Amino acid sequence: MIEEKGDTWPKILKFNFERYGPDRRAMRHKRLGIWEVITWKDYYLQVKSLALGLLSLGLAWGDRVLILGDNAPEWYYSQLAVQALGGVSVGLFPDLSPQELKALSEKVRPRFALAADQEQVDKILAAASAIPSLERVIYWNYKGLAHYQDPLLLKFKDVQEMGRRQEAERPGLLEEKIEAGKADDPCAVVWTSGCEGPWPKGALHSFRSLKAGAEYFLSLDPWSPEDNLLPLPPPVRITEQWLSVGCHLLSGCTLNIAETAETHLRDMKETGPSIVFQPAVQWESQGALTLARLENTHALAKALCRLFMPLGYGGHDDGGSPKKPSFPLGDRLLFRPLKKSLGLHHARLAYTFGSVIHPEVQRFFHALGLPLKDVYVSTEAGPLCGWTGPSFHLGTIGPLSEREGVKIGPQGELLFRRDTLFSGYFGEVEKGPVPEGWYPSGDAARTREDGRIEVLGRLSELTALVDGRTFSPQALESRLRFSPYIRDAWVWAEGERARVFALVVPHFAEIGRWAGRNRIPFSGPADLCLKEEVQGLISGEIRRINAEGDPLFRIQKYVLFPRELDPDLGEMTRNRKLRRFVLQERFREVLEAVRSNQKEVLWESPSPPVEGEVRVVQSPLKIIALEEKG
Known part of the structure; x- marks a missing residue:
């Protein structure tokens, strides 16, 4: 079935339209609290009218088109419409700053941009003078834009109307364009994380390379038209390109789209997706918040947890392969309600990706009966x-x-070897020899x-030890983030005997609730970090984590940091990976204070931008010693 559908995404969409038409849903999108059904016929006709409208505007083979906005049906219409004409879609994270947008646009030199709303339009217009190739900006949410008079702007619905007129004048034109597409045509620029350089690199992919990735997932675990998924981000990352676009088209399953990012969890509870894929940091966060809820719940729930969680943890063998639960009462009273609270009650497939995830995080979800695999x-x-x-x-x-x-x-x-590698980095020097x-x-x-x-x-993050072993911080950072009281962590090691240190960002909401229950007054995050009770709480968490792991890799000192690490300050990427080279430079004084056995350091910290302005504030940072190695 996969091969007969076609060798490009537009061909496969056309196949699904012809096979399923108005009789099977392709998507569901929540608008104003109501789930709207989009059939395969609706999907195809939306793409068709938009593609022909873009053709009327002059979009040609190989032209790059930016797509910028939160997850929405129009995002997918835009990508498929561009690709149907031989264009190259370039997805961007919706929270990019204008400076990032300008830098990435200069790499790909887009001819058109499709944007979700006023916020994205404002960013594009602010950078437009530095993007001379940009001819049109098309937007699909119209609120707040009625008074805009910039000649670059066009409404999404107006472009689609142009496309319908084009179809009336020349029926079958888009179908000709779709059939002319080839598997090796370039079709999408997908960005790397950007954690090791000033900007992400744009990996240019063909239909062949993207389809091979989607087919690999289907070979691991078959999907069916009865499956459904609800991804949080738009298909900017490579994983969403494979799963939200590729596997969705190939399997004919239902793609659910939440009303907003803020309602995503509630919408997951309503739809109960059967396939869930999230980066490791999201699984860590969900697990940590669930642990916090279990810790703060009523006495009966705590008793159920004490009774059934050990049985859940025993539900997999030493290797970690999950077994079918043999305690239906525990599933009914504890595990299923917990999974439902996370929208995971119907999940039969669950994937983690993007960075190293600690086995304890996987073990927790396995205990709930969720087959989370890396x-x-x-x-x-x-x-x-x-x-x-x-x-x-x-x-x-x-x-x-x-x-x-x-x-x-x-x-x-x-190392890896594939026939379906990407075609190179767009706008970069040659990708280099492959030994x-x-x-x-x-x-x-x-x-x-x-x-x-x-x-x-990452190979660049390893620390070589005197006994020949290496220390990698990612697994320990993952384990720290799995604590209900730790939001984020940056771990580093120094010396051949691996003196391990950490910068810890507390989970301020959970610690605030903990402080309230314990009648500890505080005025804000910075004040919380200076409280001895909070330091004792975090120290207890880290000591417990130290006791679980290798004695050689125990954290000796840590610094409590009074705000979250921020992508707008360059401290992490847009998909929440640490940019260690930025942290090492920005926290140079803190690192020196840790090395010199100081107990406190006064540090000047840039705060997250407010209306584009970055303020600098002074913060006293506590350096807390846990233990000394012999």
Whole structure:
């Protein structure tokens, strides 16, 4: 069935339209509290009118088109319409700053932009003078834009009306364009995370490379038209390109779209998606908040937790492969209500990706009966390694197999070889030689005795130890974020004996509730961090985590930081990965204070921008020592 649908996304959309028409839903979108059904006929006709409208405006083969906005049906219409004409879609995160938008646009030189609303239009217009290639900005939410007179602007519905007139004048034109498309045509620029450089790189993909990634996921776990999913972000990242676009089109399942990002959890509870995929940081956050709820719930719920959670944790073998629960009462009274509170009560497939996730996080969700498994993905090469079917092992991404195009190089780097690599970085220097046909991932990995691959983290982040081992901070950071009282953490190690330190961002909402229950007065986040009771709470959490892990890699000192790390300040990427080179420079005085055994440091901190203005505030930071290594 996959092959007969076609070799490009527009061909597969056309196939689904012809097969399912108005009889099967393709999407559901919540507007004003009501779920609106979009059939495959609706989907195709929306794409058709938009594509022909863009053709009337002059969109040609190879033109790049920005798409900027929160997840919405119009996002998918825009991508498929651009690709139907041989154009290249360039998705951008909706929370980009105008400076980031300008820098990324200069790389791809877009001819058109499709934007969600006034906020995105304002950013594009602010950067338009630096994007001479930009001819039109088309927007689909009209609130607040009625008085705008800029000649660049066009309404989405007006462009679609142009397309309907084009269809009346020349019927079948779009179908001709779609049939002319080829598998190797470039179709999308997908951005890397940007955690190791000033800006992300734009990986140029063809239909062949994107389709191969989607088919890989379907080979791990088959999807059916009865499945449904509800992704939070628009398909800017490579994973959403494979799953929200590719697997959705190939399987014919239902794509649900939440009303807003703020209502996403509530909408998940209503739709109960059968397939859930989230980056590791989101699973960590959900698990931590669930633990906080269990800790603060009423006595009966605590008793149920004490009774059934040990049974849940015993529901998988030593390798971590989940087993079917044999305690239906626990499922009814505890596990299913917990999963429903997270919108996971119908999930049969659950994937984590994007960074190293600590096995304890996976073990927690397995205890609830959710088969969460890790899939190793690369923006450049696709999904490279994952467990097939229901059996898998915690902390690993699958078996090592050079025949499958995965191996570990002499320096411990994960290497891969694929026929469906990306086409290169758009607007960058040549991607570089591929030694012996193997492409370097930049990630460190090792093979366990049983032949399974364990990813350690970025090769550049490892610290070499005197005994020949290496320390990677990502797993420890993941474990810290799994605490209900820790929002984020940056871990680093120094010296051949790995003196391990951490900068800890408390979960201020949870700690605020904890302080209220314990009648501890405070005036704000900075004041909370200076409270001895709060320091004792965080120290207790870190000591417990230290006791679980390798004695060589225990955190000796940590710094409580009174605000969240912020993408607008360059401290993390838009998908919440730490930008360590920025942190090392920005916290240079703090690092020196930790090394010199100071107990406090006065640090000048840039605050998140307010109306584009960044203020600098002084904050006393406490440096808390936990233990000394012998």
